[in-house]
Amino acid sequence: MPATPSHVPEPSRTDPALIRNFCIIAHIDHGKSTLADRMLQLTGVVEQRQMRAQYLDRMDIERERGITIKSQAVRLPWAPTHDKGSTHILNMIDTPGHVDFTYEVSRSLAACEGTILLVDAAQGIEAQTLANLYLAMENDLTIIPVLNKIDLPAAQPEKFAEELANLVGCEPDDVLKVSAKTGLGVEALLDRAVADIPAPVGVKDAPARAMIFDSVYDSYRGVVTYVRVIDGQLNKRERIRMMSTGATHELLEIGTNSPEMLSSDGLGVGEVGYLITGVKDVRQSKVGDTITSQHKGAEEALGGYKEPKPMVFSGLYPMDGSDYPLLRDALDKLQLNDAALVYEPETSAALGFGFRVGFLGLLHLDVIRERLEREFGLDLIATAPNVVYRVNMEDGAEHVVTNPSEFPEGKIDKVFEPVVRATILAPTEFIGAIMELCQTRRGTLLGMDYLSEDRVEIRYTLPLAEIVFDFFDQLKSKTRGYASLDYEPTGEQSSSLVKVDILLHGDKVDAFSVITHKDQAYAYGVRLVAKLRELIPRQGFEVPVQAAIGSRVIARETVRAIRKDVLAKCYGGDISRKRKLLEKQKEGKKRMKMVGSVEVPQEAFIAVLSSDESAGSGKGKK
């Protein structure tokens, strides 16, 4: 653990006039974490020799993938260049950039008065630049527009400064130009933060109100909650109350991050820091909730608390059935640190015991799956991800379907699916290709705006099911990587959706059921049965492989019968060779799963479920 340098000022009760709270928002890969690194270095909170890239990204996956998943807050002392005598406290919050984690960005923004809007000077404005900028504007934040990576030969600072200025509503000269890599311009940026971002205002003598903008589980300390104090103050050892649940806890420790934890006796108006109460589960310390004192606490919570809502579901099954308890423990552990992760046990006739797990999006799914495999040594089969459907029956009953195999039978009146408003930014030459892609994904054009002569913003309403799987990959390949995408849920729509089942020898294989638009059902059925026919070995009898909607078969293939006699080629009396062959056959059988009366090799499930063409949209998962 790096030592805390001695010049960090006494953390508690800093004069709010000297505090500046800001975050950095940007499109993915535009350099937020690198800029945060430079700020840590320049303000001296991390010593040169302890510096490493992406200092604040603590999780292995974050570092390897180069993405930020959890927000981080850090306290930086900074004396502006023109007034070296007045040391200010800059509380910087590094935020995640990916759409799955937008809620974290919006909570971080609510804890700040200002934001640095960072744009890659070689790329220009991208979809998430806009999405984040709108969030910042909704929160009335002071925006400092900054172009990063000006050291790159491909950088076009003049062109993009103009674009950015138009967007933010300032002069191109007001756009700062920096290189987070070399550090060029970063001091000027810190000066600008002090000069432009308003100091926090709050009522010092009012009952305490602090907003939770993040909470993480630490196996030694329990949950560490990150807060921003709005009014009053929180003191060590007092009892605090969570305003959404009424639960009370003792404040065992409180302090600031510099960037390591530095405990203090309390936090006052405008301050940003952490607190520890000994709770063991992040769901008891929810992002967006308000904390107050138990004694003479506040009456009214701060606005803006939202339960994270899973958007995508997938079945997770251990490859080896005996790992089921291990998978359950692993999910329990991950949930301690991830309030958005939900799961419940489910059984599949084909895959055995597993869990139906809800995720915020596909990246969230990928990250969780990778952590389960890597941190807990699990080998998993994941079923094709699906969204949540609402089914209204003619008799008035309503079903919420998170697993396609549970799609109700009988007289269905309407099926609703979630839809999103998608914003795509791209060079104008790709307008045709983008519109074609969106049309094939059942999109409805909402509008189009030119950001400059050669860049356009296209807005579509799209079913979530059509974009969660491979839409982004397709978009990238059709635009040579130039398009960017952002989306937000906007409700649901009624669509002609059907469930396609796959039957082996007349038995439904639940793991292969999908809900898809009726126009895509046929293609999905044909493709899947053809594939299964290739993968399923011949059995002692003929096996029909069928795709069906209800009782109507829409595609069929047949696996022909064979009596497998492994000894057929073994003439003569070499008994040991015969035994070997028989043993080998037995071993092969162990890896088979019985689906009804048909033996299906585990590999067939994996091949189909992980193939590029298995997803419910009929277009394959990422």
Ligand SMILES: Nc1nc2c(ncn2[C@@H]2O[C@H](COP(=O)(O)OP(=O)(O)OP(=O)(O)O)[C@@H](O)[C@H]2O)c(=O)[nH]1
């Ligand atoms: N040449 C150059 N490269 C930079 C600069 N700033 C960042 N990079 C590189 O750009 C890539 C992305 O930078 P990150 O700091 O990880 O980006 P980020 O915005 O934090 O990404 P997420 O955390 O995934 O949202 C890395 O390879 C950095 O080394 C810069 O000023 N110049």
